[in-house]
Amino acid sequence: MTHSSSSLHTFGRGGIHPGPHKEATASREIEDLPAPSEVVLPLLQHLGEPAEPCVKKGEMVRRGQKIAEGGKTGVPLHAPISGKVKPVDKRPHPTMAIAPSMAIGANAEAGPELEFPEDPEWRNLPLEEALSRVREAGIVGLGGAAFPTWRKLEFARAAKVDLLVMNGAECEPYLTSDYRVMLAWPTEIVEGSVLIAKIAGAKKVQIGVESDKPDAIEATTKAAAALTQREIPVEVVPCEARYPQGAEKQLVFAVSGRTVPARQLPSAVGVLVQNVATAHAVYEALRFRKPLLDRILTVTGPGIVQPRNVRAPLGASLADIVEFCGGIKPETNRMVAGGPMMGRALPRLDVPLIKGMNGLVMLTGRGPLEDGFGPCIRCGRCLDACPLGLEPDQVSVRVEVGRTLDCEPHGALDCYECGCCSYVCPSSRPLVQFMQVAKSALRRAAATRSAS
Amino acid sequence: MSENNPTFVLSPGPHLHTEESTSKIMWWVNGSLAPAVLWGVFVFGFNAALVVLASIAGAVLTEFASQKALGRRPTLTDGSAVCTGLLLALTVNPNLPAWQAFLGAMFAIGLGKMIFGGLGFNLFNPALLGRAFLMATFPLNMTSGWAMPRPWFGAPLDAVTTATPLAVLKEQGIEAAVQLVTSPAGLWNALALGFRPGSIGEVSLVLVALGGGILLARRIITLAIPLSVLAGVALSTLHTGVPLLHLMSGGLWIGAFYMATDYVTSPSTTRAQIAFGLLIGLLTGIIRVYGGYPEGICYAILIANAMAPALDLWFRPRRAAIAGSPS
Ligand code: SF4
Numbered sequence: 001m002t003h004s005s006s007s008l009h010t011f012g013r014g015g016i017h018p019g020p021h022k023e024a025t026a027s028r029e030i031e032d033l034p035a036p037s038e039v040v041l042p043l044l045q046h047l048g049e050p051a052e053p054c055v056k057k058g059e060m061v062r063r064g065q066k067i068a069e070g071g072k073t074g075v076p077l078h079a080p081i082s083g084k085v086k087p088v089d090k091r092p093h094p095t096m097a098i099a100p101s102m103a104i105g106a107n108a109e110a111g112p113e114l115e116f117p118e119d120p121e122w123r124n125l126p127l128e129e130a131l132s133r134v135r136e137a138g139i140v141g142l143g144g145a146a147f148p149t150w151r152k153l154e155f156a157r158a159a160k161v162d163l164l165v166m167n168g169a170e171c172e173p174y175l176t177s178d179y180r181v182m183l184a185w186p187t188e189i190v191e192g193s194v195l196i197a198k199i200a201g202a203k204k205v206q207i208g209v210e211s212d213k214p215d216a217i218e219a220t221t222k223a224a225a226a227l228t229q230r231e232i233p234v235e236v237v238p239c240e241a242r243y244p245q246g247a248e249k250q251l252v253f254a255v256s257g258r259t260v261p262a263r264q265l266p267s268a269v270g271v272l273v274q275n276v277a278t279a280h281a282v283y284e285a286l287r288f289r290k291p292l293l294d295r296i297l298t299v300t301g302p303g304i305v306q307p308r309n310v311r312a313p314l315g316a317s318l319a320d321i322v323e324f325c326g327g328i329k330p331e332t333n334r335m336v337a338g339g340p341m342m343g344r345a346l347p348r349l350d351v352p353l354i355k356g357m358n359g360l361v362m363l364t365g366r367g368p369l370e371d372g373f374g375p376c377i378r379c380g381r382c383l384d385a386c387p388l389g390l391e392p393d394q395v396s397v398r399v400e401v402g403r404t405l406d407c408e409p410h411g412a413l414d415c416y417e418c419g420c421c422s423y424v425c426p427s428s429r430p431l432v433q434f435m436q437v438a439k440s441a442l443r444r445a446a447a448t449r450s451a452s
Numbered sequence: 453m454s455e456n457n458p459t460f461v462l463s464p465g466p467h468l469h470t471e472e473s474t475s476k477i478m479w480w481v482n483g484s485l486a487p488a489v490l491w492g493v494f495v496f497g498f499n500a501a502l503v504v505l506a507s508i509a510g511a512v513l514t515e516f517a518s519q520k521a522l523g524r525r526p527t528l529t530d531g532s533a534v535c536t537g538l539l540l541a542l543t544v545n546p547n548l549p550a551w552q553a554f555l556g557a558m559f560a561i562g563l564g565k566m567i568f569g570g571l572g573f574n575l576f577n578p579a580l581l582g583r584a585f586l587m588a589t590f591p592l593n594m595t596s597g598w599a600m601p602r603p604w605f606g607a608p609l610d611a612v613t614t615a616t617p618l619a620v621l622k623e624q625g626i627e628a629a630v631q632l633v634t635s636p637a638g639l640w641n642a643l644a645l646g647f648r649p650g651s652i653g654e655v656s657l658v659l660v661a662l663g664g665g666i667l668l669a670r671r672i673i674t675l676a677i678p679l680s681v682l683a684g685v686a687l688s689t690l691h692t693g694v695p696l697l698h699l700m701s702g703g704l705w706i707g708a709f710y711m712a713t714d715y716v717t718s719p720s721t722t723r724a725q726i727a728f729g730l731l732i733g734l735l736t737g738i739i740r741v742y743g744g745y746p747e748g749i750c751y752a753i754l755i756a757n758a759m760a761p762a763l764d765l766w767f768r769p770r771r772a773a774i775a776g777s778p779s
């Protein structure tokens with residue numbers, strides 16, 4: 001599985017090979033969740049202000065119809081299914097415990113999905129129009145961050161980026177949703193990337209894909225070669241399969257050789273990074289004015305009866321999605337939303353599917369921390385694994401004795417919580433959490449200092 | 453599924469973990485030592501077996517007793533006490549009375565490890581502290597009465613008071629050393645296979661190297677420390693004309709592959725490890741050539757141990773240029 005990295009593009013130091021674990025779903029096509037009886041849409045789906053409902057309770061809405069305005073900084077919400085609007089209420093949320101949400105009960109009387117006819121001018125839209133379609137379609141980063149895409153594009157344009165890097169690395173173990181999206185819609189992704197590049201002002205597109213997905217590399221390469229309009233060249237760059245290849249700065253370095261300086265965004269070196277699934281959504285938004293209604297996610301792990309790649313309407317209950325995949329085995333003891341390296345454990349499944357959720361991984365067996373952790377034996381594995389060259393061992397032993405404020409020289413403020421260090425620690429030390437503790441203590445101390 | 457309301461673990465990420473664990477690592481170290489130990493016992497006979505067992509027992513019992521006394525969770529299964537016992541046994545005279553080996557192991561674990569707070573907190577290599585204690589307490593039993601190899605089967609080879617090749621080299625010069633080791637077999641052959649006087653584990657370079665090879669292959673250790681120790685010894689003994697004899701003798705290889713690579717008492721970054729290894733190698737050569745002891749690796753490692761934490765802070769990992777998110 002380890003490739004001689006000489007021929008493949010990759011990042012500099014550190015990283016791990018946690019094993020792909022992708023076999024269960026890699027060869028399965030994307031399957032549609034049977035129409036759910038209800039969807040729940042939290043008004044706050046990303047950073048920024050909450051969406052403002054523009055339909056009343058009891059109103060009938062059709063799939064695709066706008067139901068809430070995004071305000072100055074957010075994106076609007078659309079009805080993912082046809083049905084009757086329920087009152088806004090506090091409902092369970094996957095990451096915020098409970099959040100004010102709209103809901104729609106499926107109802108045949110509401111009528112079919114809205115029609116989204118093609119706009120023949122879709123390739124040549126004026127900039128303002130293109131950007132507003134991205135915004136009106138409710139598109140956010142589908143790689144997990146869920147930041148409104150129109151804002152990122154606007155920012156990239158202002159920062160005068162010249163290169164668009166498409167993230168098709170999917171370096172998280174278990175997940176195959178981006179991979180299946182690349183196989184299902186390679187042309188749409190390539191076209192969508194060109195559309196994004198135009199909006200952002202980039203002159204070139206590079207699509208980074210890990211080398212353990214050769215057919216995705218082939219499909220996107222073919223689609224790029226078949227482009228009829230060629231003013232923006234599209235290149236597919238095979239990268240080493242190594243975690244965290246898909247982390248923004250790592251990927252930018254791997255595919256373009258550009259080093260994003262410390263504490264700066266990729267735009268500092270003229271790069272915008274977008275996820276491949278986002279490109280597909282942008283393509284549909286510009287060509288058909290079709291809003292983001294569904295999300296594709298991988299439902300997998302040893303605890304799921306029938307691992308699948310599922311396309312489900314946003315707001316569908318995770319319980320329904322899991323049910324569609326045969327349910328969970330009794331030995332399941334952790335349910336992770338997202339990938340197993342950076343995802344969050346869920347306490348319950350009666351929560352809605354949100355835009356940024358790319359996977360649901362059911363894990364069995366005892367978790368890394370269930371048997372406690374041991375002392376640091378100074379083996380140095382975490383130092384070798386950290387892609388940033390930080391010192392989680394030094395931070396952890398200082399935090400243990402309450403010296404959190406001595407952790408800054410050892411990198412506590414720079415940690416982006418990729419989890420490589422915790423993964424390799426033979427003493428099962430929760431190094432990411434030690435880094436977090438030190439980071440927030442240092443931030444608090446800095447805040448008090450500047451306040452006084 | 454929701455009928456019986458199963459509960460799920462809400463541990464923080466990452467939710468995957470390597471198969472490697474501290475105890476697996478320790479047991480691999482112990483296992484990799486087995487060939488050298490068994491050969492040492494075979495070559496030196498019954499008392500060597502007693503010394504090995506007594507040393508392991510002393511280490512394990514001391515760790516257990518002190519954890520009981522302090523109300524800590526016993527950690528015997530992690531294999532590290534067994535490791536200390538084994539390593540100590542390998543560095544002592546096969547003719548050492550077993551009770552002295554037991555005492556040495558008690559000292560190694562009690563004052564070398566538990567008093568610092570247990571695994572991970574000790575500054576010095578516990579096995580080498582145990583050896584230093586034995587050298588100070590029972591110098592005669594430790595340094596004289598070296599047995600010539602006496603295989604279990606067949607007549608014991610004579611000469612109960614033979615000195616080790618390094619001692620002969622130190623006191624009587626190169627010819628005498630060569631003569632000693634050439635008696636049952638050829639010089640290098642003797643050094644490599646163990647038909648010569650010496651401590652239990654040091655007699656077979658081949659088997660110690662085999663064990664080191666296992667640790668390298670399992671990626672438990674890297675070559676950074678062992679190679680730089682050997683390089684340091686070569687550098688500091690070049691002027692004696694017999695660097696090869698120095699390199700192929702004594703407990704050097706056990707020291708380089710097993711003692712100096714002990715995680716807890718050695719530095720963690722590669723650059724610090726190279727500095728650490730060179731320091732050990734140079735000190736070993738200096739002690740051997742100019743110091744009072746024929747073998748210098750034990751004290752060289754103990755001295756370098758004291759510098760390991762400082763070396764880690766001097767040779768910090770290079771921060772990646774991309775480190776740091778916008779805040
Ligand atoms: S979680 Fe932080 S300290 Fe650990 S490997 Fe990732 S960046 Fe480094």
Ligand code: SF4
Nearest residue numbers: 376377379380382425
């Ligand atoms: S990996 Fe764990 S035991 Fe090893 S140095 Fe890092 S924190 Fe210590």
